Amino acid sequence: MTIKAAAHIAGAYEHPGRELPGTSLPQIHAEVALGALADAGLRLSDVDAYFCAGDAPGFGAISMAEYLGLSLRYLDSTESGGSSYLMHLGHAAAAIAAGKCHVALITLAGKPRSGGAPPGGSMGDPRAPEHAFETPFGAPTVAQYALAAQRHMHEFGTTSRQLAEIKVAASTHAKHNPNAFLPREVTVEEVVASPMISDPLHRLDCCVVTDGGGALVVVSPEVARDLDRVTVKLLGHGEAPKYPAGGRVDLTYTGAVWSGPAAFEEAGLQPADIDYASIYDSFTITVLQCLEDLGFCEKGQGGPFVAEGSLRAPYGRLPFNTDGGGLCNNHPGNRGGMTKVIEAVRQLRGEAIPAVQVPDCEFALAHGSGGSLGTRMGSATVILGRADT
């Protein structure tokens, strides 16, 4: 069985808010659910499957299902940090392909900006077996990613200026986005001159911290046919954990080395076929390593690849994160996977901001790395196609 073309994304919605002190967490989940359903032309009563991750308050998926008043026959609360929503997409498509459900709703919400929720979320569980061997050493999230960046620089000669180009490319996109948290274009010089947070990562190598959320509605081809809205086909999905493996941690690659090839194989496509890529950008190094691992360039060549301007829309070799990404636009709940899918859907519908719309965008990839490049992560890749492909 395959999910190829067995499910469509019919609704996608990104909350316009970036700081929401007057809105509760369940309320944001509800607002994005209604937004995505309205986008699809569906109602809450049409939903028969619900997917959420560790950001959803309460008892797995059940508390939010109750809050929303959903009647369900399929639930999934897979938690892999910021990549959860890409896993949910694959799981929803598989459930639809198996006939278990027809209309799946996926929601994300978070309030780290106004609510003070720490980054990392469920990674901080003191019952985790690794907890005692990592938490005493004062290694915040940025330090863990910095460990990966430092090793990548050592092995491949990657430079801070190359990493900075990733932020610069995102900022050239964000300047067109009226909702972007950082709407100003920055230069390589500004990035490398910004304060060092954890060597070799500067402040501008980091993503933004925002409140907000997003939601997706995934439907069967039969449901899609009856909607007035342009839908996007799911063509392939792959997911994998990567972890230090009994002390054999290798910081130079991510779980995308497994999730990427699985997604491409299912879709029957190659990296060269991809017109647009949403790549989770918790930090600049996250993008660089995932570009290599997904096969857009050779291992170790991510630095030269991005320095050529490859990521810049609309005419770079691989336009990425055209909404400004987590680096400049939005990183709701410290979880970037949802907004990655939403911008890929915009591109395939031809509804991205005109200045960054990729011409004739036929195939898009969205990739998430949840957790930490420096320790353990959940990687997930989806490949999407325009409805007429």
Place this chain on the structure above:
Amino acid sequence: MTGRAGAGAGAEAGAGAGVLPVVIPEFTVESRPFWDGLAEGYLRLQRCADCDAVVWYPRGLCPQCGSVSLLWFTASGRGAVYSFTVVRRTAGPYAAVTPYVVAYVELAEGPRVLTNVVDCGPELMHIDQPVECVFDAGDDGRALLRFRPVIS
């Protein structure tokens, strides 16, 4: 391997603003021999009796082969820096001691462990730097596994 007092030692070496916090975490029952070892000044690791893998972090089975026959042994305490970062801004108990070094140290026995390198100016840190373990004791006698440069 060298014992190291929790308070005072190291501050003079220029490793940031002061001595790093020693907060002993809760640990699982199967890793108790490791923690007891640190309190006594020994680095104890597990080796799989079936596939010979040295296992990090301590646990109830070998993640290489699934064997539950793991034997404790005393390791050399020597290693080299696999990667490092100098933390310059952070929150919580470490905020007062920036800049300080977080590193993965590759032990002579193979595993790479997340830790701090102390007694070393951050500007002198480099990958492949030889290091040896130190036992940073807290008030209750238990200790954390940290490392310091081996001066050749």
